[in-house]
Amino acid sequence: MGARGRLLLTGGTGMVGRNILAHPAARDWTVLAPGSAELDLTDAGAVTDFFDRHRPDMVIHAAGRVGGIQANMAHPVAFLDQNMTMGRNVVMAAHRAGVRRLLNLASTCMYPRAAPNPLSEEMILTGELEPTNEGYALAKIMTMRLCDYIRREDAQAQYKTLIPCNLYGLYDTFDPGRSHLVPAIIHKVHEAKTRGLGSVEIWGDGTARREFMFAGDLADAIWKAAAGIEALPGAMNIGLGHDHAINDYYAAVAGVIGWAGIFTHDLSRPVGMKRKLCATTRQTAWGWTAPTTLRDGLAQTYRHYLEHYAA
Ligand SMILES: NC(=O)c1ccc[n+]([C@@H]2O[C@H](COP(=O)([O-])OP(=O)(O)OC[C@H]3O[C@@H](n4cnc5c(N)ncnc54)[C@H](OP(=O)(O)O)[C@@H]3O)[C@@H](O)[C@H]2O)c1
Numbered sequence: 312m313g314a315r316g317r318l319l320l321t322g323g324t325g326m327v328g329r330n331i332l333a334h335p336a337a338r339d340w341t342v343l344a345p346g347s348a349e350l351d352l353t354d355a356g357a358v359t360d361f362f363d364r365h366r367p368d369m370v371i372h373a374a375g376r377v378g379g380i381q382a383n384m385a386h387p388v389a390f391l392d393q394n395m396t397m398g399r400n401v402v403m404a405a406h407r408a409g410v411r412r413l414l415n416l417a418s419t420c421m422y423p424r425a426a427p428n429p430l431s432e433e434m435i436l437t438g439e440l441e442p443t444n445e446g447y448a449l450a451k452i453m454t455m456r457l458c459d460y461i462r463r464e465d466a467q468a469q470y471k472t473l474i475p476c477n478l479y480g481l482y483d484t485f486d487p488g489r490s491h492l493v494p495a496i497i498h499k500v501h502e503a504k505t506r507g508l509g510s511v512e513i514w515g516d517g518t519a520r521r522e523f524m525f526a527g528d529l530a531d532a533i534w535k536a537a538a539g540i541e542a543l544p545g546a547m548n549i550g551l552g553h554d555h556a557i558n559d560y561y562a563a564v565a566g567v568i569g570w571a572g573i574f575t576h577d578l579s580r581p582v583g584m585k586r587k588l589c590a591t592t593r594q595t596a597w598g599w600t601a602p603t604t605l606r607d608g609l610a611q612t613y614r615h616y617l618e619h620y621a622a
């Protein structure tokens with residue numbers, strides 16, 4: 312048994328979950344990490360049974376229906392329904408089972424579309440959401456608020472929410488229909504290189520800005536948060552504090568892969584938020600910064616892509 316106790320990690324088969332499991336701090340806990348085939352989190356009865364049988368001391372909720380801008384736009388019903396149901400089932404079953412510590416993972420899509428950057432935690436629920444991912448964002452807000460209400464009603468309950476910026480890294484999803492920006496670029500530029508193509512198409516004009524953190528770094532923040540959840544505010548961004556234009560990410564990936572073609576722009580493609588940069592005031596006071604540079608993170612992710620996905 313890990314010295315810190317028994318921990319249920321939801322989403323342990325996903326990108327964030329696998330990075331959490333690969334981190335050395337995972338050895339401090341006895342981690343239970345069922346995938347959806349073993350425990351369907353949309354099944355309330357199955358989730359309650361799981362808590363009754365396994366009695367975890369802590370929960371990290373990192374499961375979700377997750378995808379890039381195109382998948383979110385195509386399936387708002389599934390993104391709202393599945394994420395809301397999973398969040399409700401996990402948080403309520405944990406509380407009913409007497410679990411005192413729960414770390415919930417949200418996303419910066421919870422911020423209002425017109426909020427001024429950098430985005431600080433108190434801006435949530437002050438305005439209209441970005442329509443391209445509204446369903447997902449509503450589910451994330453609901454789960455965060457459920458944790459807030461539980462803390463308010465139960466002084467023993469340490470149910471806290473981390474709000475990570477955009478992520479990329481090992482175990483990412485490279486399928487173009489579902490992928491986020493960074494894995495999409497890696498796949499496109501790799502294909503261009505291997506097929507001898509001279510150009511790659513960027514969605515939009517490439518001036519929108521995003522803050523992408525290496526998922527291995529997020530795992531480090533998550534374990535620090537798990538070890539001292541009492542010290543966390545109810546909600547806290549996990550970000551870098553700086554961002555880049557979409558065009559810059561394409562150039563950076565091309566540099567890492569070693570491809571020297573040209574970029575074109577498809578202006579008919581969705582762009583979403585013009586910018587969503589996290590305020591890192593709370594995170595800085597908490598004493599953590601992400602260590603991995605963009606170039607190093609991209610190089611590690613490309614190596615992983617070559618080993619596991621490249622044709
Ligand atoms: N990726 C990002 O850019 C990003 C940014 C900010 C926040 N986040 C948050 O981080 C968390 C994890 O994201 P990710 O990128 O790791 O996603 P991911 O790679 O797509 O993984 C999703 C995980 O959720 C599990 N899952 C989905 N439906 C389930 C169900 N019905 N029952 C049980 N498990 C289910 C999957 O299990 P199976 O594989 O076994 O089906 C998988 O382990 C999410 O809360 C997401 O909102 C992600």
Ligand SMILES: C[C@@H]1O[C@H](OP(=O)(O)OP(=O)(O)OC[C@H]2O[C@@H](n3cnc4c(=O)[nH]c(N)nc43)[C@H](O)[C@@H]2O)[C@@H](O)[C@H](O)[C@@H]1O
Pocket residue numbers: 378379380381383418419420443444447476477478490491492493495496512513514515519521557580581582583584
């Ligand atoms: C963290 C996630 O952020 C997501 O928003 P969001 O940053 O726009 O999601 P991404 O899919 O990462 O897209 C980021 C930006 O990259 C541009 N982009 C350029 N080329 C591509 C490409 O080939 N593929 C993709 N996917 N984008 C591309 C896209 O127009 C958008 O402005 C939300 O939809 C999710 O719900 C989640 O919250």
